[in-house]
Amino acid sequence: MPETLLFYVLAAVAVVASVLVIGQRNAMYSVLFLIASFGALSGLYITLDAPFVAVAQIIIYAGAIMVLFLFVVMLLNAPQEDAATWDRTNPLRRPGIGRIGASLAGLLVVQLVWALGRIAGLGEGVRAQGDAATLSSVRELGRILFTDYAFAFEATSALILVAMVGAVVLARKESEQ
Amino acid sequence: MIPLSHYLIVSALLFAIGSAGVFLRRNLITILLSVEIMLNAVNLSFVAFGRAAGNVDGQIITFFVMTVAAAEAAVGLALVIALFRHRESLNPDAFTSLKW
Amino acid sequence: MDFGFVSQMLGAAGPFLRPAIIGLLIFIVFNALIIASAILVLAERKIMGFMQQRYGPYLVGPHGVMQPFADILKLLFKEELRPKGADKYLFTLAPVIAVVAAFTAFATVPFGAETTLFGLLEEPIKLGIADVNVGVLVVFAVTSMGVYGIVLAGWASNSKYSLFGGLRASAQMISYELSYATSLAAVIMLSGSLSLREIVDSQSGTWLGFVPQWYVFLQPVGFVIYVIAGIAETNRAPFDFPEAEQELVAGFNTEYSSVRFALFPQAEYINMVTMSAVATDLYLGGWHSPLIPTEYGWIGFLLKVAFILFAYIWMRWTLPRYRYDQLMQFGWKWLFPASVLNLLVTATLMLYFNA
Numbered sequence: 362m363p364e365t366l367l368f369y370v371l372a373a374v375a376v377v378a379s380v381l382v383i384g385q386r387n388a389m390y391s392v393l394f395l396i397a398s399f400g401a402l403s404g405l406y407i408t409l410d411a412p413f414v415a416v417a418q419i420i421i422y423a424g425a426i427m428v429l430f431l432f433v434v435m436l437l438n439a440p441q442e443d444a445a446t447w448d449r450t451n452p453l454r455r456p457g458i459g460r461i462g463a464s465l466a467g468l469l470v471v472q473l474v475w476a477l478g479r480i481a482g483l484g485e486g487v488r489a490q491g492d493a494a495t496l497s498s499v500r501e502l503g504r505i506l507f508t509d510y511a512f513a514f515e516a517t518s519a520l521i522l523v524a525m526v527g528a529v530v531l532a533r534k535e536s537e538q
Numbered sequence: 539m540i541p542l543s544h545y546l547i548v549s550a551l552l553f554a555i556g557s558a559g560v561f562l563r564r565n566l567i568t569i570l571l572s573v574e575i576m577l578n579a580v581n582l583s584f585v586a587f588g589r590a591a592g593n594v595d596g597q598i599i600t601f602f603v604m605t606v607a608a609a610e611a612a613v614g615l616a617l618v619i620a621l622f623r624h625r626e627s628l629n630p631d632a633f634t635s636l637k638w
Numbered sequence: 639m640d641f642g643f644v645s646q647m648l649g650a651a652g653p654f655l656r657p658a659i660i661g662l663l664i665f666i667v668f669n670a671l672i673i674a675s676a677i678l679v680l681a682e683r684k685i686m687g688f689m690q691q692r693y694g695p696y697l698v699g700p701h702g703v704m705q706p707f708a709d710i711l712k713l714l715f716k717e718e719l720r721p722k723g724a725d726k727y728l729f730t731l732a733p734v735i736a737v738v739a740a741f742t743a744f745a746t747v748p749f750g751a752e753t754t755l756f757g758l759l760e761e762p763i764k765l766g767i768a769d770v771n772v773g774v775l776v777v778f779a780v781t782s783m784g785v786y787g788i789v790l791a792g793w794a795s796n797s798k799y800s801l802f803g804g805l806r807a808s809a810q811m812i813s814y815e816l817s818y819a820t821s822l823a824a825v826i827m828l829s830g831s832l833s834l835r836e837i838v839d840s841q842s843g844t845w846l847g848f849v850p851q852w853y854v855f856l857q858p859v860g861f862v863i864y865v866i867a868g869i870a871e872t873n874r875a876p877f878d879f880p881e882a883e884q885e886l887v888a889g890f891n892t893e894y895s896s897v898r899f900a901l902f903p904q905a906e907y908i909n910m911v912t913m914s915a916v917a918t919d920l921y922l923g924g925w926h927s928p929l930i931p932t933e934y935g936w937i938g939f940l941l942k943v944a945f946i947l948f949a950y951i952w953m954r955w956t957l958p959r960y961r962y963d964q965l966m967q968f969g970w971k972w973l974f975p976a977s978v979l980n981l982l983v984t985a986t987l988m989l990y991f992n993a
Binding site: 364365368372375376379380382383386388391392395398399402405406408409410411413414417418421422425426429430433434436437461462463465466467469470473474477485486487488489490491492495496501502505506509510513517520521523524525527528529531532 | 539540541542543544545546547548550551552553554555556557558559561562563565567568570571572574575578581582585586588589590591592593594595597598600601602604605606607608609610611612613615616617618619620622628
């Protein structure tokens, strides 16, 4: 079945690319693998009848936020991680301690999957209910966004304003103050 | 027909990878990227749950998460630039003192 | 002559005919884009020559028409250089990303009305490769991926000029994407659809019997903003900062040579074609034009695209380059507020007249 195959390929790409994001020292490559992961996720959204979310994922995440990350990586021309000597002598950097983090993350997966196993009704097909045409309609999305979620929408605009002012204040050079 | 649980497992894996990144990496930019992975994992489960429930609310919450992610990236990266100007380092362990 | 046997043969090939024609369409569009970039190289040099009162290329072929092919052959036989400190993979990946994004963006751009190809097909076929219900946004998303080609080229070359070119490209594209998207939103509101084909079809018909119902007449400000932001998005003069040759040698492609280098201008020219085609679909009525019947609408479409492309080249050889801080000031302090105002005024007028 092409749909099933598509899901597994996209899921595998998303997971592997995310592992590669945290699995290396070059921030540039991390950003690029994250973009690949976002592309796969946007494909997953299409399999969930959410084409608008898929396109928004590409436009907002891959097209804007990640360009911002790339910009900062290039602007700082950041040295490789763990460059300084004081860093290598840091007690937290001893091998073994680092593995606790990895095992905690592994534990999180086990815990989440265990929890999922105890919820009934997850085994049904995800597209069993609802009408695909209504769910993928941008008109319907807009109607609900600007009626039921109008307050959240306005609150988000305040958040963006605050973030914008904060970013300008933080990134300004001190000599200008 | 792909069951809902498969989407949720992918989401759980992505979330765990993101949290592992926050635990393990010592580079502020990579840590921010890991936070983005976690936010995306949550988005995926929102859309999957919304699809399974047959309404668009899951998709709408995704937009709010994206906005929060954009705001977080803007402020976070501004902080990273400001910190890098002070210590020429992106390692969070370089910023353990409360004042300089 | 009797073509009965042809239709019989085609009848036998019935189930395969439609996929075959769609495949042929993809092949034609792909090659047309390649040829278009070659024609644009020649057109640019010829028009530049005309504007500066000289000949332009005239030695290769009659009136120099074979010049682009000579250029490409020359580039193919050059040595592929890669600087020692360059990033091995990203240096090769960058031009590939640029050119793939450029080609992909055209996939959702429709360029003609439904046609049966003179009765060859029983069901009419839509001229355009993919018809997506969020087509405008897909074009927008894919073109915004093109910036990675330039940014990565700048970073992977490990040269200060390239790095500056890449930095400028990323800042410029983020800034102008906002105005670009906001001017798109006004058209989307007017037509009530995100599908490019539906947007074009909502522009059929005329006012007062002779003025075509194009959105350019309803959205003159939006059209101007779209074109300006489009020039900035495709990195053309007067906004060609990523490769400003007086300041940055050649900007992001300083270290590139041979085929890798050839891909960047090609991506740029294909992006120009896509930008003009989308502008035609959104503002100039696509294949609906006066005097041209809809079946042959693609001819009108091509004429409009050619006119916008000519305007692109015209502007490049007429206007001097801005200063970089002026570009940012203009983008954020003038263009973006203007596009937001345009959106607000459009929304208000729509409410006033419809409801």
